[in-house]
Amino acid sequence: MRPLRLCGSLIFLSLCMSGESRANPLDAFGFGSRETAMGGAVAADVSDFSASYYNPAGLAKARGFELSIGYFRADHFLSMNGLNSGVDPVKGIVGGAVVPGKVYGLPFAIGVGLHLPDDRLTRVRALAQDQPRWELYDNRNQRLWFGVNAAISPFPWLQIGGGVTFMAATLATLDISGHIDLIEPTDSSLRHQVLADLKSVTYPDFGARVEVTKSFALALVYRGQFGLDLNVAANVKAGIGAGAAGDITTLALALQTDTIDSFLPQQVVLGGSWKITDDLRTNLDVTWVNWGAYVPPVTKIETQLSVPIPPGTTLPGGVMAPTTPAPTVVTPISIHDTFVPHLGVEWRALARPSWEGFVRGGYEYDRSPIGAQTGTTNYVDRDRHAVSAGLGVRLLAPGKILPGDVRFDVHGQLSVLPSATTTKNDPSDLVGDYTAGGHIWNVGLMATVGF
Amino acid sequence: MTLRLLRLCGLLLSLSCGTLGTAGGEPAGLPSSGVGPFRPLQEGELTPEALVPYVFSNQTADYREPCVVGTSSDPTSTAIWMYAVGHVGGVDVIVRTRADDARSFYGDVADNSGGAPPTPPVVLQTSQTWEGALGLSGPSALMVSGQLWLYYAAAGGIGLAQSSDGLTFTKQSAPVLTPDASATWETTTPHAPSVAVFPDGSWHMMYGAGVSIGEATSPDGITWTRVEGNPIFVPSPTVDPATLGPGEVPPFDEGQVDDPMLAPQTTIDGRLQVRVLYTGYGAPPGTMGRSSAIGFAARFGDGGPLSSQPDPVYTASLHENAPGFFEWSGGSLVYVSEDNTSISTSMPFPSIAAGYAPATNTLPGPAPFPTSP
Numbered sequence: 001m002r003p004l005r006l007c008g009s010l011i012f013l014s015l016c017m018s019g020e021s022r023a024n025p026l027d028a029f030g031f032g033s034r035e036t037a038m039g040g041a042v043a044a045d046v047s048d049f050s051a052s053y054y055n056p057a058g059l060a061k062a063r064g065f066e067l068s069i070g071y072f073r074a075d076h077f078l079s080m081n082g083l084n085s086g087v088d089p090v091k092g093i094v095g096g097a098v099v100p101g102k103v104y105g106l107p108f109a110i111g112v113g114l115h116l117p118d119d120r121l122t123r124v125r126a127l128a129q130d131q132p133r134w135e136l137y138d139n140r141n142q143r144l145w146f147g148v149n150a151a152i153s154p155f156p157w158l159q160i161g162g163g164v165t166f167m168a169a170t171l172a173t174l175d176i177s178g179h180i181d182l183i184e185p186t187d188s189s190l191r192h193q194v195l196a197d198l199k200s201v202t203y204p205d206f207g208a209r210v211e212v213t214k215s216f217a218l219a220l221v222y223r224g225q226f227g228l229d230l231n232v233a234a235n236v237k238a239g240i241g242a243g244a245a246g247d248i249t250t251l252a253l254a255l256q257t258d259t260i261d262s263f264l265p266q267q268v269v270l271g272g273s274w275k276i277t278d279d280l281r282t283n284l285d286v287t288w289v290n291w292g293a294y295v296p297p298v299t300k301i302e303t304q305l306s307v308p309i310p311p312g313t314t315l316p317g318g319v320m321a322p323t324t325p326a327p328t329v330v331t332p333i334s335i336h337d338t339f340v341p342h343l344g345v346e347w348r349a350l351a352r353p354s355w356e357g358f359v360r361g362g363y364e365y366d367r368s369p370i371g372a373q374t375g376t377t378n379y380v381d382r383d384r385h386a387v388s389a390g391l392g393v394r395l396l397a398p399g400k401i402l403p404g405d406v407r408f409d410v411h412g413q414l415s416v417l418p419s420a421t422t423t424k425n426d427p428s429d430l431v432g433d434y435t436a437g438g439h440i441w442n443v444g445l446m447a448t449v450g451f
Numbered sequence: 452m453t454l455r456l457l458r459l460c461g462l463l464l465s466l467s468c469g470t471l472g473t474a475g476g477e478p479a480g481l482p483s484s485g486v487g488p489f490r491p492l493q494e495g496e497l498t499p500e501a502l503v504p505y506v507f508s509n510q511t512a513d514y515r516e517p518c519v520v521g522t523s524s525d526p527t528s529t530a531i532w533m534y535a536v537g538h539v540g541g542v543d544v545i546v547r548t549r550a551d552d553a554r555s556f557y558g559d560v561a562d563n564s565g566g567a568p569p570t571p572p573v574v575l576q577t578s579q580t581w582e583g584a585l586g587l588s589g590p591s592a593l594m595v596s597g598q599l600w601l602y603y604a605a606a607g608g609i610g611l612a613q614s615s616d617g618l619t620f621t622k623q624s625a626p627v628l629t630p631d632a633s634a635t636w637e638t639t640t641p642h643a644p645s646v647a648v649f650p651d652g653s654w655h656m657m658y659g660a661g662v663s664i665g666e667a668t669s670p671d672g673i674t675w676t677r678v679e680g681n682p683i684f685v686p687s688p689t690v691d692p693a694t695l696g697p698g699e700v701p702p703f704d705e706g707q708v709d710d711p712m713l714a715p716q717t718t719i720d721g722r723l724q725v726r727v728l729y730t731g732y733g734a735p736p737g738t739m740g741r742s743s744a745i746g747f748a749a750r751f752g753d754g755g756p757l758s759s760q761p762d763p764v765y766t767a768s769l770h771e772n773a774p775g776f777f778e779w780s781g782g783s784l785v786y787v788s789e790d791n792t793s794i795s796t797s798m799p800f801p802s803i804a805a806g807y808a809p810a811t812n813t814l815p816g817p818a819p820f821p822t823s824p
Contacts, residue, residue: 079483081719303698421720427749428758433718434482448613 003034025090026053026115027140027264031389031410032094033446036072037390038344039362041283043271044209044219047413048093048448052113054163055271059109060090062100064404065451069095072444074141076350076415078134080380080436087134090141092117094119094446095375111163115145129331130358132378135296135370137440140264149205162206165226206298215276219285221269227295241305242250247424264289271342279351285342291369294335296379333379334371341365358392360411374425380436388413388442404450413442461754481809482508485746485765486714486726486776489806490787493717495518496807496814497554501561502793504767506786507548508560508802509568512537514546515645515788515801516710520592520599522549526780529553529798531615533775533786534574534590534601543586545575545603547618552818553777553784554805563821571824572616574601579628580608581583589643589710602627602656605641609658611673618824628658628675636661636682642774645713649724649753657711657727662686662735664727665759666712683759684708684729684748703744703763706732710773725750727757727783728764745774745787765806768798774820783808 030036031051043055049068051058073091076085098115119142128134149163163191236253270283343363350357366384373379390411398406419437499517507514518538523530537546548556548571558571569714575587583606589603599617603610607668608626621791630640637660646656654669663682667675678713695701734741745762750756752775765771765785775786785806790799807814 083481085481238565341464423718423720423722426758427724427751430484430487430747430760430764431482432484432724433720433722435719 002446025074025143027115027267028137028141029072029090029442030411031113031115032068033070033411033444034073034346034358034360034392035392036359036413036442036444037362037388037392037409037411039364039386039388040340040345041285041344041362041364042272042273043207043269043283043285044217045271045281045283045346047098049098051084051151051161051207052111052147052149052163053145053205055209055219055269056111056163056205057151057152057159057207057209057219058223059098059100059111059149059161059207060107060150060153060159062098062109062111063450064100065392065403066098066448067451068093068097068446068448069093070409070443070444072411074413074440076134076137076438076440078131078137078436078438078440081434085134085138085436085438087138088119088142091119094208094444100420102315103152104318107159108151110148110150112149113145113147117142119146120434129296129377130431132380132434132436134436135379136381144350147205151207157211159209160207162204164202164204189239205288215271215274217268219271219273221267221271223267223269224241225264225266225293227263227291230257239285249308249435250306251303256302263295265293280349281346283342283344283346285344287340288341289338289340289369291335292371294333294339296330296333331375331377333377334373335369335379336371338367338369340367343447351377354396354398356394356396358390358394358409360388360390360392362386362388362413364388373422375424376429378422378431380422382417382437383416384415386413386415405451407448408445410445411443414439415440415442458494459533477709480718483809484749485716485778485808486804487745487764487783487785487808488810489745489765489783489785489808490810491765492554492807492814493765494803496760498561498593498817498820501555501817502791504806505789505793506536506550506554506559506805507533507801509537509558509793510560510791510800511796512539512546513801514803516589516773517803518590518592518661518712518786519553519775519777519786521777521779524722527780527818529777529779530775532592532599533753533803534592536590537571537573538589539573540574541666542577542584542794543588544573544577545587545590545601546571546755547574548824549821550818551821554781554814555817555820557821557824559820564820565720565741568824572615572618575603575612575620575622577605579605579610579622579624581605582610583607591645593648595648595672600646602644602646604640604644604658604732606640609641609656623673627673627780628656629667631677634660634665634677636663636755637665638662639679641665643710645711645727647713647715649715651753653753655713655715655725655753657683657713659709660708661710662707664708664729668795678754678758680754681718683755684711684727684759686731686760687759701733702731702761703733703742703747703766703794704729706734706738706741707736708746708748712774714776714778722751723753723805725753726756728774728776730774731763742768743770745771746750746815764808767804769803769804782812782814 031053035042035050046058047061048056072430075089076087087435098111100109102125124127147165151161153159203226205223209219211217234255238251240249268288306307345361347359368383369374370381392409396404416439421435423433469634514535519531519533535725562568598663600612601612608629610626612620612622616622641660643659653660654672656667664684665681666678666683668674687705689705690701710730714726718724732743732748733763741773744766747764748757748759769790771787771789773788777784789804791802792799
């Protein structure tokens, strides 16, 4: 029993130490083909690897060891003023595993989930506040997601679970020192020292599932907030000279940048699942998203610059002595909390002794949390209607090697962002009025092997 | 089983993931008002013989105060005429040149494949009493029903000349806008006109006078009436340097605003946006060595004061002034008078430089110089 207690303690400690929660592409495009096809409305109806994201409590309902792997791709067709905005696709491998067991005779399971992009593991992009960008699609979803969760079922009608997700924060310093020769640049000698520290960031989620009746279940899920801290400090100290005359002045630059990237606010999901018949199930989730706490990825820069002009020196026309730039002033973003409804339906259309076929559909409505961008900022976003559909096949006990089942699921999702016009209050705004809208295609497939 | 679970648990808890990835694609097709910020033209965007960012330069003629007009209704065309002030025969005149790529101007100092650069023709010079003897300045050209209307400034006010070919002009016999003693803010004669026809067919002129910018309207481009509420644009309030924080600078245009360049457009939402590029001076007229930069001001609708951007849209710390403007489907160019220090840093001469927006884009290579003006 000790190992299990220790294991539980480790998870509990991880949860307690975690102060922030996730930012990931899963919120936008789902996790797993079955779940995406059902509009993400599975908080009370999930027991496979994707429970690590949708509701860790669902892991305790797993019937046996499962391995899942698949691939998904979401392509953006988003435009401003009719010109494609060039938002990169989100694509990569999706998968995970569920390992069930018993603790004190109670059903217990550990699950892992992974979204592994095939372009990059994560991307940081801090843009100027006034540069138009698809704030919730351009960069925020370009990252890896890896979650570890555990769940237990203390009563047959109750499952509870929780876990942690891993990410990294960056702390870096850059020191440059030496001599700059204005006449013979090749004689310049500069020494560089770079120190970078990637700190692990963990953040928790919790979930509970209650079987109210045999055909009806409720779920409650909490996901904390997450922000990727990026802190870079640069120090440059150099003498500036001209040939053999030695240094004529010195350059001293101290730069400190602080950025919060990939921020995702805390969320609470209330879900319900109603098994209407043995073959038909409908689910409804409502997610509260605390967007009001959102921190946009705008870099705060503080600089100290000193390049003293030697006495008696006259600068030629067009040349001005460099001065320390003013620190960045970040304009607050207008953003508010939202409630996101998810609706899903699953129909077991075919039931044969050795296999079953499923048809699924779903809908999700994301009202844009970002207020009208009438000022200097241009955090572009639009309401999103996501309609999804999918098919699934489940092979029952296909062989002696696989006493469980094998499942294949595919999904397609179309997100429509109706075009709307942003108008500026200030006629001298350098960006001006613009229309923005578009759509996103998301397709994928999964294979799951149950033992 | 429990031991295996423990190992798995420990392994998973010990994992952490995170790295920096590839940059990926940059945002593209971004909306813009089309008026900057501009960056100076760079190597590769002008002919190798040219000195970037100067597009029309001659040490003797001192070309300055540019104004450009497109010669085609094709929005992708970069064929333009430029009217500029030049010092010819001891007096300031207006010359014309042209470029097929909006950059390589006939008669520029770099247009020297045949030896000396060709001489752009003088299209307008003083000839009437009200114009005085000091010469002409501030050309503002626009196409009206196939005719080229050229407004200009002289000693007695603002005049108008018209041409069917853009080279041979017929002047109005009297200035179209003269000093108004009742306009107390006009402490100098109106100058630096910029004229545009708005979508409703009304004519609007903005001009410099004193330290501010005024506006007049006309039903026909010839008879002008000053608007109520002049001046429509004044210098930014003066800031006490002692109140500035670290790294903060006083407004670049707290001394004077001048040289309006009027560029109205209808926004994608159907609103009339009156865009104005202008020269902002950091000190009042007469101040030795005062700095200047090109600013952007605008308003919605056909009347009222302008609001402005706090930062310049083009600056080179070379006394840039008198902006001209050209916009096509590939971006926009600002042309400015600017000190040319290529021969002497202590005795610069004026030349016409150009800046391009969007600043993150790069123009294709230049076209050959035209063989005629």
